[in-house]
Amino acid sequence: MDDARILVVDDDKEIAGAIEKLLNLEGYEVIKAYNGLEALDAIVANNIQLILLDIMMPKLDGLSTTLKIRESKNIPIIILSAKSEDSDKILGLSMGADDYITKPFNPQELTARVRSQLRRYLQLGGMGKALCSSQVVIGGLCLDTDKKQLMVDGDLVRLTAKEYKILELLMSNPGIVFSAERIYEAVWNESAYSVENTVMVHIRRIREKIEINPKEPNYLKVVWGIGYKIEKL
Amino acid sequence: MDDARILVVDDDKEIAGAIEKLLNLEGYEVIKAYNGLEALDAIVANNIQLILLDIMMPKLDGLSTTLKIRESKNIPIIILSAKSEDSDKILGLSMGADDYITKPFNPQELTARVRSQLRRYLQLGGMGKALCSSQVVIGGLCLDTDKKQLMVDGDLVRLTAKEYKILELLMSNPGIVFSAERIYEAVWNESAYSVENTVMVHIRRIREKIEINPKEPNYLKVVWGIGYKIEKL
DNA sequence: TATATTTGTTAAGAATTTTTTAAGAATTTC
DNA sequence: GAAATTCTTAAAAAATTCTTAACAAATATA
Structure with a gap:
């Protein structure tokens, strides 16, 4: 479970930084991206095990990014957004996201949900690796x-x-x-x-x-x- | 392979019945239990793919039931409770639950989260078996x-x-x-x-x-x- | 359009599994 | 201990599942 690499995607650099610190404290390695396109690049370039994804972002928003990622990868995606309406949660989950947290969030809830998703994903044998070798x-x-x-x-x-x-x-x-x-x-x-x-x-x-x-x-x-x-x- | 079979555990029979109807509409087969002990029996007797679990129940509460299930099985567990405090969410997730929904819940959110958990679980062929070690x-x-x-x-x-x-x-x-x-x-x-x-x-x-x-x-x-x-x- | 290639359908028969049957053995009950 | 019940076992019959080949339909290519 340790050593997992997490991609944090948020256009607000302050929030991204705060999440990074929080996850670092838990022992995770964090990579940051500030919009959907950067996120897609980062996924290709790095061996990512989980994605924390903001919805409202420039260039490529969170929901579209989710769809794009799901075309090829199966990494857990937790959507992270200020919109607290139910309809957004449903939309996010049906796009292929695995969980949804509303801002402002409780730091402990965030790390708990991250742990939960990673536990499940890593149990399947971290399918990210198999995809590297063609x-x-x-x-x-x-x-x-x-x-x-x-x-x-x-x-x-x-x-x-x-x-x-x-x-x-x-x-x-x-x-x-x-x-x-x-x-x-x-x-x-x-x-x-x-x-x-x-x-x-x-x-x-x-x-x-x-x-x-x-x-x-x-x-x-x-x-x-x-x-x-x-x-x- | 037939459709997914979901175990709904809630001591309030009205709520359990309502959830059953909701899930039936989505094409899932539902089995009901009214406390933790009944739930454990139902899991042994049936081939369950997902569990919706109330926290406050007589005989054996939801959190203890989660722990007990996790001793042997790896079926997705969604905790369903009226307590909306963050501390309970964290507790549930750290007990081994996979998701947490607070009552009263939006029906569509419930089915979306159920779908999301099942998608992940069924992907590598988990048919209600111990997926961790297989x-x-x-x-x-x-x-x-x-x-x-x-x-x-x-x-x-x-x-x-x-x-x-x-x-x-x-x-x-x-x-x-x-x-x-x-x-x-x-x-x-x-x-x-x-x-x-x-x-x-x-x-x-x-x-x-x-x-x-x-x-x-x-x-x-x-x-x-x-x-x-x-x-x- | 004509031609080649891929994909889907059908049906017969081969291989294997599953059910039935029935007789005998073990255990419990009276 | 005898009778009734429940379990074991073997073999044959029935049913299911898989293989294969040939052809038809759909799709791609020239």
């Missing part, structure tokens, strides 16, 4: 998530968009079993009420591309009645 | 709830879907006795009017896989006339 290697498979390319034993293998997304999901979580529904929801981005065997057919096609013998897969294995997984070697 | 260890048994795998004395043992679910139920609640009916209802997700010996046959097969001598089981024991349990070591 390659996932499992045995003879090497998936490059920047180039959207797969190498099988050193040879480039062409994947279609759907095949790539399924394989990325599985290879990013080796050993973990995903049901067909979950794969469908993650890859197609819509809920799967009727599970046709669409996912299964894709699995078959991926197997043809990555396995020596698709009938006896070494990598992409089925777990009967539960789902599919990539074998962790 | 492993349950009892003696030489080690059940991995992400990989849907069982290790017996270090060796991987294949389980079928039903076998896995039964064993997960029992191992997640070591020492607690489950009747065949309760196992059936929990695993098959339907009420058991006439319990054939289906469950017993599965118990037999699990024993064959985890016990040295299935006829004299060390782990999966019968409690005559009542049910089965996993011995707590």
Whole structure:
């Protein structure tokens, strides 16, 4: 839990500084940004574990920044704003924020909420790290998530968009079993009420591309009645 | 994967009912409890994904209940209380709660916070299991709830879907006795009017896989006339 | 527009799991 | 101790889940 790096975003430098001091006392490392655009840059440049985000800011406001961050990252976001109306809270949370604190805030409440969010996030294995390296290697498979390319034993293998997304999901979580529904929801981005065997057919096609013998897969294995997984070697 | 199941704990049945209706409208399944002890029972018996917990309750209050739940489970807990003082918020969060809503609450804020917590929790596949370690260890048994795998004395043992679910139920609640009916209802997700010996046959097969001598089981024991349990070591 | 490529659907059959059945063993109750 | 109940076990029947191939539909590319 210690050593977490927190990004504080507020156009009021006095407030940002005060929060920095408060968090430093708790043992956190703080990076500051004074508007949404700076915040986005800071996230790319640093390994951030939590974001404290003001709503009213020049250039790019807090809500838009939240949306932008959520396109790619899953870091906890606590919105911090003077607007105390409920509608703003709801808006913030539905944009993808994880919590909401109204100014003026009680310093202890702030640190408590920060701790709570970090506890949960770091438990998931700090998914920020996995995103840094763009390659996932499992045995003879090497998936490059920047180039959207797969190498099988050193040879480039062409994947279609759907095949790539399924394989990325599985290879990013080796050993973990995903049901067909979950794969469908993650890859197609819509809920799967009727599970046709669409996912299964894709699995078959991926197997043809990555396995020596698709009938006896070494990598992409089925777990009967539960789902599919990539074998962790 | 069905929709999320939420446990609402409040000694005021009117409030509990109101929250139930609100959450039902959002498509969540709701289970109610009217004090902390009932809540703990409900958590064991059902597959809960989120808990809405009142603080002031008879028998076992919300803060103590939070502590108790956190001993074994990592389900998101949102504390819901009339006390609006900051000190209580901090206390709740430091006990292991994930969020805090003060009564009277705005219905939309409640559902927004519920959504927010569930989003985070369900993301890496937490289905009401212990997310912190994803492993349950009892003696030489080690059940991995992400990989849907069982290790017996270090060796991987294949389980079928039903076998896995039964064993997960029992191992997640070591020492607690489950009747065949309760196992059936929990695993098959339907009420058991006439319990054939289906469950017993599965118990037999699990024993064959985890016990040295299935006829004299060390782990999966019968409690005559009542049910089965996993011995707590 | 024509062509190639990707994606979705269908259906048959193969593999595996789950349920049923029924007989025998263990435990409790009378 | 006998009877009733509850649990164990094995095997066959039924049901489910997965694989596969071929084709149709949608989408992208030339």
